[in-house]
Every structure is written in C-alpha cells, then in structure tokens.
Amino acid sequence: xxxxxxxxxxxxxxxxxxxxxxxxxxxxxxxxxxxxxxxxxxxxxxxxxxxxxxxxxxxxxxxxxxxxxxxxxxxxxxxxxxxxxxxxxxxxxxxxxxxxxxxxxxxxxxxxxxxxxxxxxxxxxxxxxx
Numbered sequence: 001x002x003x004x005x006x007x008x009x010x011x012x013x014x015x016x017x018x019x020x021x022x023x024x025x026x027x028x029x030x031x032x033x034x035x036x037x038x039x040x041x042x043x044x045x046x047x048x049x050x051x052x053x054x055x056x057x058x059x060x061x062x063x064x065x066x067x068x069x070x071x072x073x074x075x076x077x078x079x080x081x082x083x084x085x086x087x088x089x090x091x092x093x094x095x096x097x098x099x100x101x102x103x104x105x106x107x108x109x110x111x112x113x114x115x116x117x118x119x120x121x122x123x124x125x126x127x128x129x130x
Contacts, residue, residue: 001066004042005058005118012044012051039069058118064109074109076102 003021007013013021019029033052036042041061045051054061067074075081077098083089 002117002121004052005114008053012053014051035069058115059113061114062110063112
C-alpha cells in the first residue's frame with residue numbers, strides 16, 4: 001500500500017515493481033493484491049496487467065482498513081469474538097482486560113493512516129539516501 005501510495009499516482013504501479021520495491025515474491029504479492037482489490041482499497045488503472053492505484057486518498061485509509069482486508073475485525077482472544085466458547089465470559093476479569101487491550105489496539109490502528117506511513121517511509125528513505 002505504501003508503494004502504491006508513493007509511486008502509483010497516475011498510471012499506477014506494476015505488480016513486478018511492487019514486488020521488487022517490497023522484496024517479496026510475485027506469487028505472495030498475488031494474494032496481497034487480491035485481498036486489497038476485494039476490499040476495494042486498490043484497483044487496476046486499465047484492466048489486467050496494468051498498474052495499481054489507490055481507490056481513496058491515503059489520508060482516509062487507516063491501518064485498520066488495511067488489516068481488515070486480510071483479517072476481518074481484530075480479537076486478540078477467542079472469547080471476544082465468540083462468547084459461546086467459554087461459560088465464564090460474563091464473570092471473567094481477564095476477559096475484561098483483554099477486551100480493553102483489544103480496544104486500545106483497534107483505536108491505535110484506526111488512528112494511523114496510510115498517509116502517515118507514507119510520510120514516515122519518505123523520511124526513512126531520505127535519511128538512507130544521505
């Protein structure tokens with residue numbers, strides 16, 4: 001997503017260029033691209049074998065949105081998602097702890113945007129270029 005946000009403004013970024021930039025295989029990237037397309041976070045610029053662009057402004061895409069492209073929701077323990085998995089959910093102090101921690105994680109992911117990550121990446125890139 002960072003590579004697409006930085007390099008895919010008009011014509012988009014080719015999948016091979018994303019793979020090279022992120023140092024991952026094309027086969028692995030296929031799965032990532034598919035999930036991001038299904039979630040409508042990215043799209044092809046001109047059909048098959050064309051570049052990818054974002055569907056929204058990077059400032060309106062949160063890390064939580066990106067996470068949800070791969071894992072809908074976030075539950076760090078099973079009982080937060082499925083109360084029937086445990087008979088103690090209504091009287092469990094640790095469940096309350098996990099629930100509060102889970103909410104902090106979600107809030108953190110929602111507070112960071114793709115634009116924030118792009119800015120941080122560009123800062124890293126400028127330091128390493130010096």
